[in-house]
Amino acid sequence: MRRLMRSFDCHETERMDRAQPVSEELANTLRELEGMNRRFGGHRYVRRFLEQRLRPGHTYRVLDLATGGGDFPRVMVDWARERRVHLVIDAVDANEAIVELAREFGEEYPEIRFQVGDALRFRSSHFYDLVHCSLTMHHFTTEEAVGFLGQCRNLSKEFVLITDLRRSLLARLGVHLVNVLGGHEQMTRKDGDTSARRALSGVPTPGEGRGMGEVWTRAVSIFSASLVVAERQ
Numbered sequence: 001m002r003r004l005m006r007s008f009d010c011h012e013t014e015r016m017d018r019a020q021p022v023s024e025e026l027a028n029t030l031r032e033l034e035g036m037n038r039r040f041g042g043h044r045y046v047r048r049f050l051e052q053r054l055r056p057g058h059t060y061r062v063l064d065l066a067t068g069g070g071d072f073p074r075v076m077v078d079w080a081r082e083r084r085v086h087l088v089i090d091a092v093d094a095n096e097a098i099v100e101l102a103r104e105f106g107e108e109y110p111e112i113r114f115q116v117g118d119a120l121r122f123r124s125s126h127f128y129d130l131v132h133c134s135l136t137m138h139h140f141t142t143e144e145a146v147g148f149l150g151q152c153r154n155l156s157k158e159f160v161l162i163t164d165l166r167r168s169l170l171a172r173l174g175v176h177l178v179n180v181l182g183g184h185e186q187m188t189r190k191d192g193d194t195s196a197r198r199a200l201s202g203v204p205t206p207g208e209g210r211g212m213g214e215v216w217t218r219a220v221s222i223f224s225a226s227l228v229v230a231e232r233q
C-alpha cells in the first residue's frame with residue numbers, strides 16, 4: 001500500500017470524537033461546521049452532485065456516515081423536496097451527544113433517521129443508492145481510511161461520494177484563519193487544526209479502494225485543491 005504522508009497520532013482524539021454530554025459548545029461547533037460547509041462549497045457541491053444524478057418522481061435511499069449535526073442530509077432533503085425527489089436517509093454518527101443534537105436540528109425532516117453507530121463497522125440489510133461521507137476520513141488511520149472506501153462501496157449499489165480536507169499548507173493555514181477570524185469555539189479551532197494536520201495527502205488509489213471503480217479527485221471549494229472526492233458510478 002502506498003503510504004500517504006500525514007501527521008496522525010492515534011492517541012490524539014479530536015474533541016468532537018470524545019464521549020461527552022450535550023453542551024452549548026458542542027452545539028455551536030456543529031453550527032460552525034455547518035456554516036463552513038455552506039460558505040466554502042460543501043453544500044453547493046452536494047446539491048450539484050444530486051442535480052446531475054437523481055431524477056424527479058423517484059425514491060432514493062441515502063446513507064450519510066459520520067453525519068455530525070446532520071446538515072448534509074438536511075441540505076439533500078431541501079434540494080429533493082423542491083424537485084419531487086423522495087429521499088429516505090439514514091444518518092449515522094458515533095457520538096451520542098452529536099446524534100442527539102442532530103435529531104434536534106433535524107426535527108422538521110422526517111425523511112432522515114438519525115442513529116448512533118460506527119461508520120467503520122456499519123452494516124445494513126439493504127443497499128443504498130448513495131453513500132455519502134464528509135470531512136471524516138482524516139479521523140481514521142490510513143489503513144482504516146482505505147478499508148472505509150471498500151466499506152462504502154459495499155454499502156452502495158450506485159454512488160459513493162466522499163469529501164474531505166486534503167493535506168496541504170494552504171488547508172492548514174486556511175482552516176486556522178477561518179476559525180480564528182470567525183471567532184469560532186475552542187472546540188472548532190482545536191479540531192480544525194488537528195484535522196488539517198491529519199488530513200490525507202490524496203485519495204487512495206483505485207487498487208487501494210478495493211474495487212472502488214473509478215476514483216478521482218475534484219475541486220469542491222475555495223480550498224478546492226484541498227478537498228477529495230471519491231465517486232463510484
Ligand SMILES: C[S@@+](CC[C@H](N)C(=O)[O-])C[C@H]1O[C@@H](n2cnc3c(N)ncnc32)[C@H](O)[C@@H]1O
Nearest residue numbers: 033066067068093094095118119134135136139
Ligand atoms: C468533522 S465532523 C464532520 C461532520 C459532518 N459530516 C460534516 O461534514 O460537517 C466528523 C464527525 O465524524 C464523527 N465520527 C468520527 N469517527 C466516527 C466513526 N468511526 N463512526 C461514525 N462517526 C464518526 C464525529 O463524531 C463527528 O461528528
